[in-house]
Amino acid sequence: MDKQTTKNYETVKKYIIDEMCKQDKVFNYLANRHNLAGSYADNLKITSPNEFDLLIEIKLTKFFVTARIESDTQKPGNVKINISEILKKCLENDNTKFVWERLKKLKDDNDYLLQDKFQSWVQGILSKINLHNSYFESQGRSFRLKYTISGPAHTCHVTTEPLSFSMDLVPAVICKSDQWRAKRNYPKEHTSLYWHAIPKPIKEKAGQSNISWQGSYADFERTIIGNKNNLKNTCRILKKLRDRQNYNHFKSYFIKTMYLWECDMQPPEFWNRPVSELVIHMIERWIDYLAEERLPFYWDKDCNLLERGSWGTMCCQLKQVLKRLKGYYESEPGKILNIFLDDDEISKLNSSAPISVVQSxxxxxxxxxxxxxxxxxxxxxxxxxxxxxxxxxxxxxxxxxxxxxxxxxxxxxxx
Structure with missing residues (x-):
């Protein structure tokens, strides 16, 4: 990531967060921190820095009580957030009644936080700062912003000549270890980490309230795939293959999930194998998941990430790709890297620096x-x-x- 892009990202991030805090005192009170998320945070990005994921954490534990987190038995991998105790505490103190006024508008009759109302609240704040086709200047540079919303992300498209990039702002409720509701046991070796509830829209029946939030465990996942030698390099190569084949509906998180499961099945030294060998192995795994049309969510195997979509064509095409790659591997193993990487990327891969880190x-x-x-x-x-x-x-x-x-x-x- 070049210095100018980093500087531009920081400038726009600060502008947006500062303006949101100015426009809404409840957001200013509850917004805990904002973290880079997604492929950049995982060190899995394969392209130039033109897309950023920013997690905006909302902290509901400032009232000496916590929200009651419940598993959503109707939606594997999801949770429900009950804020009844928080509402009571807010009313007990004159200094937090303004928070109660806002939260009561974001819940249903049973005090469950409604994710669609929560999203509308955030969208309203962003509308107040007029992100759509807005313009500001900072440190001698001009920034033009355009706002769109898709899924749980509020996307800000940024143009600052001659560069352009986008930022996905994803609001999330931060949750502690004692609120753990994933079916997979809590990783006790990482008690300092937190998980999040994401307001990802889901289709509901007419008249049905949307109280189901998606569990997200990015910090834990980062520790699982970290320090695994060639794991990340092969993951980047699979993402390149995905992009070249135009398999856009097979999301980056699906690829990451394949690696999470593989870490369960393999000893750490498995990732010391040659990159070409690991690429072939992981494509075989990819084909297996597609053939079964089932890729379980790592934190709740009852949730199938491939539940929606048709995967037969992709599966057949990947089988042909795998056949060619195996032919190359038997005759000229190094050629596999040439298929996916340019000379500069191969040079970095073969440098004396730790293979798991592409940059110095x-x-x-x-x-x-x-x-x-x-x-x-x-x-x-x-x-x-x-x-x-x-x-x-x-x-x-x-x-x-x-x-x-x-x-x-x-x-x-x-x-």
Whole structure:
């Protein structure tokens, strides 16, 4: 990610969040933090930096009580959020009655948070700052913004000559370990991490309230796929294959999910195998999932990510791709990389730097830290960046070294 793009992203992010806080005092009170999410945070992005995912966390634990999180038995992988105790606490204090006034408009008669009302609230705030075809200047640059909404994401399309990029702002309710509702057991080795409830729209019957929120476990997933040598390089190659074949409906998260399941099935040293061998293995897995038309959600296997869609054509085409790749592997293994990567990418792959990090260690650290300190800490904890004297020097330059020492010795997680 080049420095100018990083700077532009930071400028627009700060502008939007600051304006949202100015426009709505409840948002200003409840908005906890905002983190880079998606492929960049996972270090799995394969293209130039033109799309960013920004998770805006809403904290409902500021009232000495927490929301009651319940599993949605009708929608595997989803949860329901009951805020009855929070509403009571808000009314007990004159300083938080303004929060009660807002929250009571976002719930149903049984005090369950309605995700469509929640989304409308966020959309209303963004409308107040007039993101649609708006314009602002900062640090000598002009930024033109255009706003759209799709699914749980509020997308801001940014143009600042000669560059353009988009930001997906995804609001989410932050949840703690004692609110864990995934069917997979809570990973006790990562007690400092949090999960989120995402207001992803789902089709409801006429007149039926939408109280079902999608569980999201990105921080945990980052630790699972981290520090696995060639895992991320093969994942990037599969994403390139997906893009070249125009399999746009097979989402990046589906590919990531295949790797999460494979981490369960394989020992850590499995990912030390040659990239070409791992690519063939993972395409075989991909074909298996397509043939069964079933890819279970990692955190709740009753949820099938491939439930919707037709996968037969993709499955047949991938079988032909696999046949050709196996032929190359038997005669000239290195040719597989040439199919997917250009010379510069292959050079980086074969460099002396750790294979799991495409950019240099120092550049990776500075990029992660400049985007958001929390994101950097999660990447560091995942093992993708190996501790070293050079790394400690960079941490000191970025004023992160004391924070890392605190986390290592006290094992705490900053909110």
């Amino acid at each position: 260690e120092q550049e990776e650290v500075k990029i992660a830290a400049s985007l958001y300190k929390h994101t950097f800490l999660v990447i560091y904890e995942s093992g993708d960046i190996t501790p070293s004297p050079k790394l400690n020097t960079v941490l000191q330059e970025l004023e992160l070294f004391p924070l890392m020492q605190t986390k290592q010795h006290e094992n705490i997680h900053e909110f």
